[in-house]
Amino acid sequence: MSLAASYKKWDQLELSDDSDIEGHPNVDKKSLIRWKQRDIHEKRDMRKNVITQLKSQIACNNVLLPRITDISNNISNPASSVSPTAYFNSYVERLKKEPSRDCPPGNNPDKAEQTYDGMLLALLRRVGEDARVKVKESEALEAERDEKLAKYLASEMAGHVKRLKETIDKDAVKLASEESEQKKHITSEDLHDGFDSKYVPPIPEPKPIPHTKIGGSKTTKTTTTEFEVLNPTASASSSAADEDESDDETLPDLTPSLEVFSKIPVRAYETSYRFIRDVIVPGASDALLVAAFRAQSAGKAKYAKQCVHQSLLLQYCEKLGKDGVRVFFEKMIFADSRAESVFVDDMEGTYRHLVERVNVSLKEQAESSGQEQIQLVPENPNQTISFNVPDGPPPENLVLEGPETENLDIEEVRKALQFRWDIFVAFPEEFQAALKEGTLDAVNKVLGEMDVDSAEAVVQQLDMAGILSFAEGGIRDETDQAKAGKAAAEAEVASTTA
Helix, strand or coil, rough: CCCCCCCHHHEECCCCCCCCCCCCCCCCCCHHHHHHHHHHHHHHHHHHHHHHHHHHHHHHHHHHHHHHHHCCCCCCCCCCCCCCHHHHHHHHHHHHCCCCCCCCCCCCCCCCCCCHHHCCCCCCCHHHHHHHHHHHHHHHHHHHHHHHHHHHHHHHHHHHHHHHHHHHHHHHHHHHHHHHHHHHCCCHHHHHCCCCCCCCCCCCCCCCCCCHHHCCCCCCCCCCCCCCCCCCHHHHHHHHHHCCCCCHHHEEEECHHHHHHCCCCCCCCHHHHEEEEEEEECCHHHHHHHHHHHHHHHHHHHHHHHHHHHHHHHHHHHCCCCCHHHHHHHHHHCHHHHHHHHHHHHHHHHHHHCCCHHHEEEEEHHHHHCCCCCCCCCCCCCCCCCCCCCCCCCCCCCCCCCCCCCCCCHHHHHHHHHHHHHHHHCCCCCHHHHHHHHHHHHEEEEEECCCHHHHHHHHHHHHHCCCCCCCCCCCCCCCHHHHHHHHHHHHHHHHHCC
């Protein structure tokens, strides 16, 4: 028994050079074929544009509908503590002062009218104006105005919710009709390879985040001696444990996709939702926290906060279970204020803790850096160091009093006092304050924060101006170089004496 071949699918072909085409006798057939071909392509492009526009319009309305419905329900069934009009006005003020940059794909987030909040704000303004006009036309008493305004607001919002649902349903029907019409015709876009391969490999598991060893790797050449042992298994296990301990001292690195994910602005939940499927891999959250620590240490506070935000975002999605990504982003995108406040508070607290840890780490690094310092140290425990801090420039009528002042030239004394004052004024304000305090610890603290060359120059100026007073007029250099030089000199003297 033979089976008849079915050629029904070829009925969907739309030809522009059909031999059965009927044209005008005064128009050549080639021109008619070109015109029909152009008409086919124009209709096809127009249908594609309509389908794209309907899909984007439905997606945008599906985002706005839950928010408008929530506002309508809160106005119709208000809480006992907040009146409907107060809730409506506060919501409008929040959209004005704290608008979100989230917008439909293809829109410009810098233009307020193209964002979701901008569309919602325009709607609420129109609803408020219409409700106030109706209250004015009703000529209600002053005491009844607020109640009537709430009633009109609830009515207007309910009407918009109903009309938006009808629009979505109408667009869905039209979209289905256009797609059905599109499928009636075979085009070059429908061509595909039918039987290239019978085996479709499974999607591989995502690779874990790469790690970098702390301190870097060093290549050393060593000579080893092998010994025969009674229990080689135990020896191998102990060496393996040592290797595991060394491997633990690593830090996770950012992959290229995770680096792009880390640069998404804070609270841009829709953008993060589009990227998150590509970055859910083991160790991604830890890698973002390490990147935040490094950025904060380098002074990049904004980027550090973004990394903390994205790290917690991954942690929340993981903790919410198998469907955690959908549950988390539904609450964030559709403005669940309680859930978002919990997340934002956690993010702010984590970032503050990270800033504290960075400050402690930088302080420890500074303390352990081993930089040389210039410090003022007495020659012996019985010796004291004092500071002759001038109160100001020498007065015009300078009078010398006391013993041994008869042979002093008053002009030379004036020049010396003026020189001391000029040196003191040239010091930094922090060092001037330490000198005025008069304690050795305060002066040494400021000197320790200076580099060695600057501190040496300051000490020399103190000695030249007579501000620094030693019993023996000397300064002990306590740097490592000075100590090494002094030890070498003492050794040389000892060997010469011997």
